[in-house]
Structure formats: C-alpha cells, structure tokens
Amino acid sequence: MSSPRGHSGQAPKEAPKKTSRGIGRFLALGLAFGAAALTAGCFQPLYGNGTLDAAGAPPPIRSALASVEVQEIDAPNGTPEARLGVEVRNALIFGLTGGSGQLPPAYALKINLRGNRQNVIVDITTARADQEIYGIDATYSLTDLSTKKVVLTGRAFSRASYDIPGQQQRFARARGERDAQNRASTIIAEQIKSRLASYFVAGG
Numbered sequence: 683m684s685s686p687r688g689h690s691g692q693a694p695k696e697a698p699k700k701t702s703r704g705i706g707r708f709l710a711l712g713l714a715f716g717a718a719a720l721t722a723g724c725f726q727p728l729y730g731n732g733t734l735d736a737a738g739a740p741p742p743i744r745s746a747l748a749s750v751e752v753q754e755i756d757a758p759n760g761t762p763e764a765r766l767g768v769e770v771r772n773a774l775i776f777g778l779t780g781g782s783g784q785l786p787p788a789y790a791l792k793i794n795l796r797g798n799r800q801n802v803i804v805d806i807t808t809a810r811a812d813q814e815i816y817g818i819d820a821t822y823s824l825t826d827l828s829t830k831k832v833v834l835t836g837r838a839f840s841r842a843s844y845d846i847p848g849q850q851q852r853f854a855r856a857r858g859e860r861d862a863q864n865r866a867s868t869i870i871a872e873q874i875k876s877r878l879a880s881y882f883v884a885g886g
Contacts, residue, residue: 746882747778751787755795762797766818766867770795773871788827795820795870797863816862817841820870824878834881840869
C-alpha cells in the first residue's frame with residue numbers, strides 16, 4: 683500500500699543550531715567591555731581636581747592655571763563695566779585656582795571688556811522692549827613673566843537674555859539685567875579659562 687501523498691516516510695531534519703555565531707558575539711562583547719575597563723583610568727579631565735603626583739604636587743595643568751595672575755580689569759568707576767570687571771576677575775580667579783589659593787605667579791593675564799545691551803522683542807503697541815540681551819565682548823593677553831613676552835592673545839564674547847515684566851516694574855528690570863550680566867560674566871570667564879588650559883596642554 684502506498685503511503686499518503688505529502689509524506690515521504692522520512693523523519694524531518696532539524697535546523698542547524700547557530701551556537702557558534704552566538705558564542706562569537708558574546709566573545710566580541712566581552713573583549714570590548716574588557717578593553718573599556720582597562721582604558722577607563724587613562725582618561726582624565728583637562729583641568730580636573732585630580733590627586734597629587736608622586737612629588738606631592740598638583741598635576742601640571744592645574745599648577746599652570748593656578749600660576750596665572752589675573753590683573754585688575756580697568757574700567758571707569760560707576761560704570762557697568764566696572765562691576766563686570768570685578769565679576770569676571772573673581773570668577774576667573776576661582777576657576778583657575780579652584781578656591782585653593784594662587785601659586786607664585788608665572789604669568790599675567792590682562793583683560794579688556796565692553797558691555798552692551800540690545801532690544802530683542804518690542805511691544806508693537808507701546809514700542810517698548812519686552813526682552814533684552816546683555817552682551818560682553820572681551821579681549822585678553824597672557825604674558826610670561828620670566829620673559830616679559832606676550833605668549834597668547836584671544837577674544838571672547840557672551841550673550842544673556844532677560845525679560846522685562848513691565849515698564850512700571852523698574853526694580854524687576856534692573857534685577858533681570860544684573861542677573862544677565864552675571865551670567866554673561868561667568869561665560870566669559872569659562873571661555874578664557876578653557877583657552878588658557880588648551881594653551882598649557884599644548885605645552886605653552
């Protein structure tokens with residue numbers, strides 16, 4: 683008697699197992715994670731607060747930054763630039779030293795800055811500004827005190843916006859403008875600090 687149509691009388695074959703490919707993937711992942719773990723300790727922040735070296739001194743970049751003397755920023759008394767100069771200088775001194783105190787100066791940093799205010803949004807009914815931007819433009823130079831030569835020059839700028847709640851609320855407007863000035867000053871200080879760190883990383 684012939685067998686029913688569609689059945690050959692043989693047992694179906696099992697699909698080949700893909701064990702080798704799966705093992706290969708796991709091995710590759712294991713090697714990748716292992717390499718990452720081995721090299722993780724090799725990366726350090728550009729000017730982070732690392733530990734002292736074998737000689738008990740801070741890392742070279744932090745030492746170089748802490749040896750920069752930030753000169754007083756000249757500006758006429760009673761002007762917005764005078765207050766901005768104090769803000770930028772204080773932020774830079776703290777950023778360069780980390781609050782740990784300055785090392786004997788090896789470099790002098792001179793900064794010139796100028797502040798400006800611009801209207802961004804104007805009420806079409808009253809023709810009065812609803813939002814303004816305060817900006818700071820700065821130029822700076824770094825002098826090596828041992829040679830008295832300028833070794834680095836650069837420019838930095840920052841912009842910070844603030845809302846004007848109403849022309850009758852003069853205190854709120856003044857407070858918003860001062861807050862924008864403080865934020866812009868912090869940005870300027872961070873830009874200059876980053877540029878100095880890059881200079882020292884490159885070997886000066």
